[in-house]
Amino acid sequence: EAQVTQNPRYLITVTGKKLTVTCSQNMNHEYMSWYRQDPGLGLRQIYYSMNVEVTDKGDVPEGYKVSRKEKRNFPLILESPSPNQTSLYFCASSSLGGSYEQYFGPGTRLTVT
Amino acid sequence: EDQVTQSPEALRLQEGESSSLNCSYTVSGLRGLFWYRQDPGKGPEFLFTLYSAGEEKEKERLKATLTKKESFLHITAPKPEDSATYLCAVQGSWGKLQFGAGTQVVVTP
Numbered sequence: 428e429a430q431v432t433q434n435p436r437y438l439i440t441v442t443g444k445k446l447t448v449t450c451s452q453n454m455n456h457e458y459m460s461w462y463r464q465d466p467g468l469g470l471r472q473i474y475y476s477m478n479v480e481v482t483d484k485g486d487v488p489e490g491y492k493v494s495r496k497e498k499r500n501f502p503l504i505l506e507s508p509s510p511n512q513t514s515l516y517f518c519a520s521s522s523l524g525g526s527y528e529q530y531f532g533p534g535t536r537l538t539v540t
Numbered sequence: 541e542d543q544v545t546q547s548p549e550a551l552r553l554q555e556g557e558s559s560s561l562n563c564s565y566t567v568s569g570l571r572g573l574f575w576y577r578q579d580p581g582k583g584p585e586f587l588f589t590l591y592s593a594g595e596e597k598e599k600e601r602l603k604a605t606l607t608k609k610e611s612f613l614h615i616t617a618p619k620p621e622d623s624a625t626y627l628c629a630v631q632g633s634w635g636k637l638q639f640g641a642g643t644q645v646v647v648t649p
Contacts, residue, residue, distance in 0.1 A: 469640060470584070472637060475636065475637075477635055517584070527572045528572075529584075
């Protein structure tokens with residue numbers, strides 16, 4: 428089954444404790460992206476990647492890091508989380524050919540206390 | 541800078557009462573305009589891609605249309621299961637996907 432998986436699905440952590448949210452897709456997609464979703468603000472792009480070793484900032488990259496060492500994986504790293512990073516995070520992927528529609532993961536709900 | 545504005549923010553419909561959602565956009569070099577459906581606590585689910593003005597796509601009770609400045613999502617004779625937040629997004633020449641804030645649709649029996 429074609430899918431995007433994220434782990435963990437729920438995470439409660441404390442300020443400053445480094446964490447990684449993993450994202451993996453099995454569709455051989457070139458494009459992968461991370462979003463955060465907050466009430467009233469909609470989906471905002473954090474980082475995206477057009478291919479292996481190619482990453483670029485989205486609208487809200489501060490406080491986040493990403494890497495794309497393999498085509499299928501695109502982890503999101505919060506090196507020193509703060510309470511304002513409490514949010515619902517989505518990973519997505521798409522092909523760069525064809526219709527560009529993005530397939531989204533199930534989401535990771537992160538709470539930073 | 542790419543911008544997407546959706547209206548209305550919320551829409552309450554009676555079952556069978558057709559309506560339209562609007563998505564106004566500005567983008568440099570449109571690669572595609574996308575419509576997604578999102579249920580609470582879940583990831584957005586892809587509905588349509590539109591590439592050029594005049595294009596239309598249909599799926600069950602939903603029909604999406606595109607002009608040079610806006611897109612409409614028409615919901616014909618909605619049912620309660622059509623209740624969701626509908627998101628519009630544009631992808632410009634740089635590859636970045638810009639989402640609107642969404643329209644929350646509630647369909648009552």
